[in-house]
Amino acid sequence: MCPVKMAALRAAVLVLLGLRLGCAAAAVPLVIWHGMGDSCCNPQSMGYIKKIVENKIPGIYVLSLKIGSNLIQDMENSFFMNVNDQVREVCSQLAQDPHLKGGYNAMGFSQGGQFLRAVAQRCPSPPMLNLISIGGQHQGVYGFPRCPGESSHICDWIRKTLDLGAYTQAVQEHLVQAEYWHDPLKEEDYRKKSIFLADINQERGINETYKKNLMALKKFVMVKFLNDTMVDPPISEWFGFYKSGQAKETIPLKETSLYTEDRLGLQEMDKAGKLVFLGVKGDHLHFSEEWFDTTILPFLQ
Numbered sequence: 001m002c003p004v005k006m007a008a009l010r011a012a013v014l015v016l017l018g019l020r021l022g023c024a025a026a027a028v029p030l031v032i033w034h035g036m037g038d039s040c041c042n043p044q045s046m047g048y049i050k051k052i053v054e055n056k057i058p059g060i061y062v063l064s065l066k067i068g069s070n071l072i073q074d075m076e077n078s079f080f081m082n083v084n085d086q087v088r089e090v091c092s093q094l095a096q097d098p099h100l101k102g103g104y105n106a107m108g109f110s111q112g113g114q115f116l117r118a119v120a121q122r123c124p125s126p127p128m129l130n131l132i133s134i135g136g137q138h139q140g141v142y143g144f145p146r147c148p149g150e151s152s153h154i155c156d157w158i159r160k161t162l163d164l165g166a167y168t169q170a171v172q173e174h175l176v177q178a179e180y181w182h183d184p185l186k187e188e189d190y191r192k193k194s195i196f197l198a199d200i201n202q203e204r205g206i207n208e209t210y211k212k213n214l215m216a217l218k219k220f221v222m223v224k225f226l227n228d229t230m231v232d233p234p235i236s237e238w239f240g241f242y243k244s245g246q247a248k249e250t251i252p253l254k255e256t257s258l259y260t261e262d263r264l265g266l267q268e269m270d271k272a273g274k275l276v277f278l279g280v281k282g283d284h285l286h287f288s289e290e291w292f293d294t295t296i297l298p299f300l301q
Helices: 003-025 046-055 069-078 083-096 111-122 148-167 169-174 177-182 187-193 208-216 234-238 268-270 289-300
Strands: 030-033 063-064 103-108 128-134 219-225 275-280
Touching: 003 148, 030 046, 030 111, 046 063, 046 069, 046 289, 063 148, 069 177, 069 234, 083 111, 083 177, 103 111, 103 289, 111 128, 111 177, 128 289, 148 177, 169 177, 177 268, 208 268, 219 234, 275 289
Parallel strands: 030 063, 030 103, 103 128, 128 219, 219 275
Antiparallel strands: none
């Protein structure tokens, strides 16, 4: 083969290799936010998830969010740091991370699900592409039937505090779980005094920016645990809740005023095929690696 043709062939091969390498390196980054009583890097929870994703999607950049200067602070902040301050801190982290400039996927576990939705609504840069909420409580909770791991003594105190005054200013500003406490018997108090959930759920008026930013998602995936004993009511994981004025009968998202009035754009997203509702057998955050690989990973690839 003549030198000119050989050089041309070599150049073509290098271009093809470059394209393939470019594709491999172009995996969309993933941002993870842990749940209550957990931390960014626990090898049995978020550290384990991070490792699975990195093994299955070579070259992917995974950021597991840490709120605080160490793992103890990160865990404590999941109980006691104002959620609005946490969201601001995360928005700052994301904006300063050069890996995320082109956009990222987000995956929140338990309360991390609704916290990342707040990030999507409040901080459109860098852009969140897909949001995966695994057991997130998007209409809030009205009870803590059971708490994770070694946090039970903290949860006993949380229950007593919420019973005494979930919507008092001091409790709202310093107790994370109060900020997504949704009392169906006190809807007016919830709408007026909830400093986090009522805001991101457009309970006090329509913030068109929130609506526009959420609707920019390609997919909003909501995973509900079908045998959940920790979230009350479990249907909150699919954006449903108790029918107002009582705490026995629940209604699905499509029957809520949030959907029928389309205050957050969820109805329009649903019609566009952007909302994905998944159910998995098991208690709160209990799932197999096989289920995660076959059901969740495709949204990241």
